[in-house]
Amino acid sequence: xxxxxxxxxxxxxxxxxxxxxxxxxxxxxxxxxxxxxxxxxxxxxxxxxxxxxxxxxxxxxxxxxxxxxxxxxxxxxxxxxxxxxxxxxxxxxxxxxxxxxxxxxxxxxxxxxxxxxxxxxxxxxxxxxxxxxxxxxxxxxxxxxxxxxxxxxxxxxxxxxxxxxxxxxxxxxxxxxxxxxxxxxxxxxxxxxxxxxxxxxxxxxxxxxxxxxxxxxxxxxxxxxxxxxxxxxxxxxxxxxxxxxxxxxxxxxxxxxxxxxxxxxxxxxxxxxxxxxxxxxxxxxxxxxxxxxxxxxxxxxxxxxxxxxxxxxxxxxxxxxxxxxxxxxxxxxxxxxxxxxxxxxxxxxxxx
Numbered sequence: 001x002x003x004x005x006x007x008x009x010x011x012x013x014x015x016x017x018x019x020x021x022x023x024x025x026x027x028x029x030x031x032x033x034x035x036x037x038x039x040x041x042x043x044x045x046x047x048x049x050x051x052x053x054x055x056x057x058x059x060x061x062x063x064x065x066x067x068x069x070x071x072x073x074x075x076x077x078x079x080x081x082x083x084x085x086x087x088x089x090x091x092x093x094x095x096x097x098x099x100x101x102x103x104x105x106x107x108x109x110x111x112x113x114x115x116x117x118x119x120x121x122x123x124x125x126x127x128x129x130x131x132x133x134x135x136x137x138x139x140x141x142x143x144x145x146x147x148x149x150x151x152x153x154x155x156x157x158x159x160x161x162x163x164x165x166x167x168x169x170x171x172x173x174x175x176x177x178x179x180x181x182x183x184x185x186x187x188x189x190x191x192x193x194x195x196x197x198x199x200x201x202x203x204x205x206x207x208x209x210x211x212x213x214x215x216x217x218x219x220x221x222x223x224x225x226x227x228x229x230x231x232x233x234x235x236x237x238x239x240x241x242x243x244x245x246x247x248x249x250x251x252x253x254x255x256x257x258x259x260x261x262x263x264x265x266x267x268x269x270x271x272x273x274x275x276x277x278x279x280x281x282x283x284x285x286x287x288x289x290x291x292x293x294x295x296x297x298x299x300x301x302x303x304x305x306x307x308x309x310x311x312x313x314x315x316x317x318x319x320x321x322x323x324x325x326x327x328x329x330x331x332x333x334x335x336x337x338x339x340x341x342x343x344x345x346x347x348x349x350x351x352x
Contacts, residue, residue, distance in 0.1 A: 021035050021037060021310065024037075024305065024310045027305060028305040028306055028308070030306070031305060031306055031307065031308040032307065032308040033308060034308070035308050035309070035310055036308060036309045036310070036326065036331050036334050036335070037310045037324070038304075038309060038310060038311050038312075038323045038324040038325070038326065038335075039310045039311055039312040039322070039324065040213070040312075040324055041150065041151075041181070041208060041286075041288045041289035041312075041322065041324050042207065042208050042211055042213050042288070042324065043208065043209055043210065043211035043260070043264065043288060043325075044211065044324070044325050044326065044327025044328075044331075045211055045260065045263065045264075045327060046210065046211030046212050047210040047211060047212060047246070047249075047250045047253070047256065049212075049245075049246045049249055049250065050249065052242055052245050052246070053245070055241070056241040056242045056244070056245045057241060057242065059241065060237055060241075061237050061239060061240065061241045061244050063236070065244050065248070066087060066239060066244065067082060068248060069087055069239065069244055069247050069248055069251075070082035070083075070085040070086070070087055070219070071085075072247075072248060072251045072252060073085050073087065073204070073219050073221075073247075073251060074221075076251050076257075077179075077190070077192045077202075077204050077219070077221060078187075078190055078192045078193040079192050079193060079195065079202075079221045080193065080195075080196055083224040083227065083228075084195055084196065084221055084222060084223065084224055084227050085219050085220070085221050085227055086219065086220045086221075086222070086227045086228075086230040086231040086234065087217070087218075087219055087231075087238065087239045087247075088217075088218050088219070088220065088230075088234055088238055088239065089216040089217065089218075089238055089239060089240065089243065090205075090207070090216040090217060090218045091178070091180065091203045091204070091205045091218030091219070091220075092116065092218070093218075093234075094203060094218060094220050094230070095116055095117060095120030095121075095203075096120040096121075096123040096124050097220075097230055097233055097234070098120075098176055098201050098203070098220060098230065099120050099121040099123070099124035099126060099142060099176070100124040100125075101174055101201070101226065101229070101230075102126075102141060102142050102172075102173065102174050103125075104124070104125030104126050104127075105126060105127070105141040105142065106126070106127050106129070106139075106140055106141055106142070107121045107126035107127065107128045107129070107140055107141065107142035107143070107144070108128070108129050108130070108131050108136060108137050108139070108140035108142070108143050108144070109121070109128060109129075109130050109131070109143075109144045110131065110132070110134060110137060110143070110144065110145045110146070110149075110156075111130035111131060111132055112130070112132070112151075112152075112314075112317070113130075113146045113149055113150060113151075114146055114150045114151075114178070114180075117144045117146070117176075117178065118130055121142060121144065126142055134156060134160065134164075137164055137175075138164060138167055138168075140168070140173065141168070141171070141172070141173040141174070142168075142173060142174050142176070143164060143168060143173070143174075143175050143176070144175075144176045144177075144178070145161065145164075145175070145176070145177050145178070146177075146178040146180070147161070147177055147178070147179060147182070147185075147189065148179075148181045148182065148185040148186075148286050150180065150181060150289075151284075151285075151289065151291050151312065151314070151320070151322040152283065152284040152285065152291045153181075153284040153285040153286045153289075153291060154284065155185065155186060155189055156189075157189055158188070158189045158190070158191055158194075161175065161177060161189075161191050162191060162194055162200075165191070165194070165197075165199045165200040166197075166199065168199050169197070169198050169199020169200070170199075173199065174199060174200070174201065175199060175200050175201070176200075176201045176202075176203065177191055177200070177201070177202050177203070178202075178203045179191075179192065179202055179203060179204055180203065180204070180205035180208055181205075181208060181209075181286045181288060182204070183208070183209035183257075183261075184209060184261060184264055184265075184286050184287040184288050185286055190202070192204065192221045195221050195222050195223055196223055196224075197223070198222075198223045198226070200222065200223075201220055201221070201222040201226065202220070202221040202222070203218065203219070203220055203221075204218065204219045204221065205218050206218055206219070206247060206250070206251075208288060209257075209260070209288070210250050212246065212250070215242070215243045215246055215247070216240075216243060217239060217243045217246075217247050261287070264287040264288060264325065265287050267287070267325045267326075268285070268286075268287040268288075268290065268325065270332070271290055271323065271325060271326070271335075272290065274332070274335060274336060274339065275290070275292070275323075275339070277339075278339045278340075278342070278343045279343070280292055280294060280300075280339075281294075285322070288324065288325065289312075289322050289323060289324050289325070290322070290323050291320070291321075291322050292320065292321045292322070292323065293319055293320050294319060294321075295319055297313070297318060297319050297320060297321045298313075298318050299342065299345075300321060300342055301313050301321060303338055303341055303342040303345065304338050304342075306341075307334065307337065307338035307341065308334070309334060309335060309338055311323050311324075312324075
């Protein structure tokens with residue numbers, strides 16, 4: 001593994017993300033509280049795990065429990081078996097490790113997308129280029145695709161990804177597919193079951209769909225030798241005891257998962273209807289977030305902020321916003337109030 005010690009300031013800096021209520025409060029100091037955070041794309045209906053035993057905190061995690069977790073993750077995500085899965089304290093920590101599976105060279109990220117992939121590949125020493133044409137990825141040694149994409153929900157079909165993986169693998173390269181939102185995506189397009197041939201690593205996030213981002217749990221799915229290599233870099237006890245217990249319970253709960261998919265689809269449809277009633281058409285997204293592209297996006301962000309609602313905006317794309325789902329009736333009511341205020345003001349920013 002070759003994590004270069006000399007990095008540019010751009011590579012060192014963590015890209016601004018959603019979820020920072022401290023920054024939101026500084027930007028809108030007079031906003032009502034508590035804030036309604038719609039900026040993250042995390043399920044607002046978290047998995048209701050049972051109280052954890054004291055041993056989850058007082059004992060080092062057992063290797064047998066980790067093996068149970070990876071086997072269960074393989075079943076849920078469609079991987080061949082647990083030997084193809086490496087568990088980690090969140091997928092974020094996996095990004096530079098996966099990029100380090102290859103010696104430094106040309107890397108391409110299908111953009112626009114989650115900015116941390118480009119930063120992580122830079123951390124691993126690669127010369128990173130962000131491209132918008134899928135066909136250009138065939139020229140890379142390391143290619144990264146987020147599928148479904150964050151923030152616009154774009155989906156690349158499985159057959160195209162497998163074609164790319166075979167091409168890259170044939171020249172010693174690697175395709176990384178981040179399926180963080182595939183739990184609410186078209187699961188038939190997942191390539192998690194296709195990793196055995198090599199040349200392909202799939203990332204799956206636990207916290208987004210299960211609404212437990214603070215648990216810090218994620219998985220890399222790959223050929224067994226690659227999964228073992230990643231697990232070796234992470235070392236023993238990489239997944240904390242509480243995360244093991246919660247992950248085992250949640251991943252085994254098939255009924256909750258299916259019920260939640262239906263609930264999130266209904267929530268997303270309700271959000272679409274509310275936005276459409278105020279002249280805002282959804283341009284994309286998943287059942288965990290909706291993506292808007294409109295000239296009035298800056299004014300909408302401003303109005304939401306003044307109403308104590310944080311949504312995701314994007315540097316360099318002032319016409320785009322991403323909204324997560326309100327988690328309850330009070331949240332829907334606050335959102336409707338802000339939309340009415342925005343429409344009443346003519347859909348324009350009132351900055352001052």
